[in-house]
Amino acid sequence: MQVHFLTKNFGKYDTSSIGSYMNVGGFEALRKAVTMDPEKITDLLTKVKIKGRGGAEYPLGRKWSQARAVRGERKVVICNADEGETTTFKDRELICHDPFNLIEAMIIAAYVVGASDGFIYMRAEYACYRPLLLNAIRQAKNYGFLGTNILGRGFDFDIHLYSGAGAYVCGEGTALIRSIEGKAGRPRMKPPFIKVSGVFARPTCLNNVETLSLVPHLLLDDAGVYASCGSGESIGTKLISVAGNVNRPGVFEIPFGTTVREILYDLAGGIQHDRKIQLIQFGGASGKIADASILDTPYTYEDLRAAGVMVGSGGMLVIDERTSVLDFLRMNQEFFWEESCGQCTPCREGNLHIKIILDKMAAGTATREDIAIMIKIARVMSMSSLCGLGETAQNTLMSAMKVFPDLFDIGGARA
Template identity: 70%
Template sequence: MSKTVSFITKNFGKYDVSSIGSYMECGGFDALKKAITLSGEEIAGIVAAAKIKGRGGAGYDMGRKLAQAKSVIAEKKVVICNADEGEPCTFKDRMLLENDPFNLIESMIITGYTVDAEDGYIYLREEYCHLRPLLLNAIRQAKTYGFLGTNILGKGFNFEIHLYSGAGAYVCGEGTALIESIEGKAGRPRMKPPFIKQCGLYNRPTCVNNVESLSLLSHILLDEDKEYQTYGMGDSIGTKLISVAGNVKHPGVFEIPFGTTVREIVYDLAGGIDGDRPIRLLQFGGASGKIASSKILDTPYTYEDLKRSGVTVGSGAILVIDDRTSLIEFLQSTQEFFSHESCGQCTPCREGNRHMKLFLQKLADGTHTDKDIKSMKKIAKLMAMSSLCGLGETAQSALVSAMNQFEDVFHVKSSEVQE
């Protein structure tokens, strides 16, 4: 099996990203021209047949999401591209924005056509502000060439794309908080229901996808030979963009076929560990992801195999930590991040993060007790079950998985400290 492939990245380096003409010379907007000959239901069916799972973290079936958005009856609908990408160690969407911006614009137009939306919004994270001119240029040129605006390609389809920038809040990666931010409010999650597919941005039915999910769409529509289905294994079909960072020699973004082992990713693609040191832990899916020991190295990178090993694909990030960092130091760093980024709106997240901080300090001081461990497990469960959004639900993921994977670190060494 090839270590890397070029399906979603096939346009990288092939055209001038500032020129729509250059993009069209390598097949740009051919997918849109094909899309308008199909119905929205047919396009959703093609995506469903490709078995694409959403690349934002939840892994929701993309064909099903499009079909559901299409089925909602409303005069005005919205498509949102979530380009917030605030998950630490995740930077694969940035590569798509930098190297293939016109493909994202084309795919958003196709999505709008598929679900009968009239407006598209790109929500760009504050740290990617240097990409605003590139995206604004792509939007402007697409409109000049008639791919945006009214009566697109004579089909009677109207669609506009608007670019919004965030202010650096991690929680705005959550769909409803993102919507609140676009509306000019504080970026805090909404209570659900109603769900955004029925009542989202400005109370309009809204379909939210991340950059990688959307960027796949145009490639899938032009994949006449079903190349995408030749990659992967089991129920994990196709390819995945992954971000690898930490104590590796060659951090970067790689497009891999599902089924590539974690060992091949870390040692062949990322070049192995700095100074050939031993691995302390690996974290999958960003700071909100679970961690594992080096025992996971021979596990195939698929949704199913990673889940069986106690971790998830999540945002597609893999953070590699060597033995120079202790597990407790790593967990404290992760907890500090979530304490800083929590909006504080709901009690489970706000108070849960505070208790995690106290527990980890006891752990660092060696004063924790069995009662502390039991209490922390209970609090973590409450956070996962009761938090308003994904931040609180997953803030404790690293800690809970560490308790399962590295039991010796949490072992109470002396009976004298028992309560």
Template identity: 85%
Template sequence: MSNQVKFLTKNFGQYDTSSIGSYMDIGGFEALRKAVTMDPEKICDMITEVKVRGRGGAEYPLGRKWSQARAVVGENKIVVCNADEGETTTFKDRELIQKDPFNLIEALIIAGYVCGATDGYIYMRAEYACLRPLLLNAIRQAKNYGFLGENILGKGFDFNLHLYSGGGAYVCGEGTALIRSIEGKAGRPRMKPPFIKVSGLFARPTCLNNVESLSIVPHLLVDKGRVYASCGSGESIGTKMISVAGNVNNPGVFEIPFGTTVREIIYNLAGGIQHDREIQLIQFGGASGKIADASILDTPYTYDDLRNAGVMVGSGGILVIDERTSVIDFLRMNQEFFSEESCGQCTPCREGNLHIKIILDKIASHTATQEDIRIMATIARVMSMSSLCGLGETAQNTLQSAMLTFPEVFEVGGTES
């Protein structure tokens, strides 16, 4: 377990998550007290200095996002926390909510201060309903202690926080679909522009962030020893929460310094492969993530190294599949998910997912032709270029990467090893 670090997770198990007093006893809300004495742009600069990228999958620099949100002209701005966490094999945000809820509340208040917002919204996936009482209690206590409401800490800063639960749709992890869901509309993406930062929730300027992205900020503000900046490798500074699942002995959530190798993650932290079987494939970043074979094991877990290896950090999920599952069967399972979760609004995604599912079934039954394979590759490419939202654009990442990594599987008349 030597590869684990405790920066975001340092509060885990250290306080009673139902008591704001217990949180304050370990230094809770000191980051907020410091933040409201600072120029908001200085906070953005601090985040930019350590190159924090969005942890939801898009990897957009957090300091830049907050600075841009602050620069938007408009009244009654909003910050939104995306706690939908709909990517399969991704459950690190759940850990942050469950084991450190007051830190998330503090982070949202700081985000509101920096962005000039008056309201914050937490959009939590329906399956996390068991965590609603925990967050509602944290919000209520924060308000009772004067950390929410009017004139927070006597600084003339007003901010209120609201909790919403989704309906269980994967597509609501996409920003515009999430916003429409909060508004009481069907959770379907909309065209951009206008961009969320200009016209988002209730047509008000909105800054949308992932749970992990937000959770970093309070820790950074009180990081006197620059622990975060001392971790990492190259352009990937700091630590990352990852979720490891699949055919491993010790699945779970781990906080690692960037630069830890994939082998160390799977064999040290996750305890290796069940019954010492061979790895068939590894998927990075959830259902919309790309896959690799065992040759990636010695690749450092950083943004640049993983991208150069043909995959990406994405949501932080790592799914390990052993030799018992064929590549095609895995792709069929993945495709079944997207065929079900597509909202059906745009033609490339609605029809593309359906037809790729049909062709994968033909490959599995050994009835596919070379023309089927060509058509499937074309549909995947068109989807990635012309779908309305990120679901359609990334739904075929797994298939496209599989065609590069396991070309023999897609040879008509060939067999899987």
């Protein structure tokens, strides 16, 4: 079933008017937050076990506590709105249908961690939403929610909107920061960690759009609606993007514990023309894949992990029987080969050579040795790449080897 906790404001107010947002309770969470001890807010986020919704799954309460504890002047809060993961478009919906909530969330984050500046890093392809966010920032400043002495609490904070140039790798935190600084969007080594030395060498707290957007709703959730949803360790709700060969692709807010079958057949309307499912990819291009045997698995962090996949960015791509697994893998590999920044050898060379071997498989010229080399390259990439792109680029390939072993049965012996 679909629920409306994070999405409860969708369609309820004029997204160009701060007054309209305030009529549905906008900025009441901020008014409440600035009267609270910041540690009480981080305790709340820890209690409901909010994990980062961008894919890393890092606990939000812990991240904000750590960012608050870092000593330094002019701290920064960054909203990662790059959303470059293929088949993932849930952050776009939050920006489009509830922009003022995102602004409010960033101000609360700044209050908690002690930041004076904020950046929204938006992917280039979302250029049409720039005027919407710029208008929201301008109106928030006119009403005293941004600028100096916010709500009379001696708290100063401003937000700046920055658009990237369309590089997938800039979804990675350090590459995103370098892009804001005007440098090439390439990852850097850690440490120093972002929380200590981020944008312009200032202490920085970076969160995903969905992660931030939850906070105002949670602060006003006195009835515990969010905590009443979910299953096991996966408390609350999740925005998911469903794409591919389904009848009703789109974004849905579900309680954790909803089965994959319910998502695909009830919310997304089933598979087009009742065809059979070939595979489902979870969490974007860097996600793992499964076959139809996963349909009755609950959508939770722990259940999906046990089934060999992951929540990741919240994307689900459904591929029906018309597409061959090998063609899908080649398309996925083409994406990573093009998007690698080329800075580190494992990712730069690894993506190229895996692409070459997959093309040889399609041509029928691959050997058992090629398959063994491909596996070795994939493992080296996962262990030694500089950033998450190289580390996870071969998730799809490695999971395909488990789900579709016959595809890699070259010369009568499986790799």
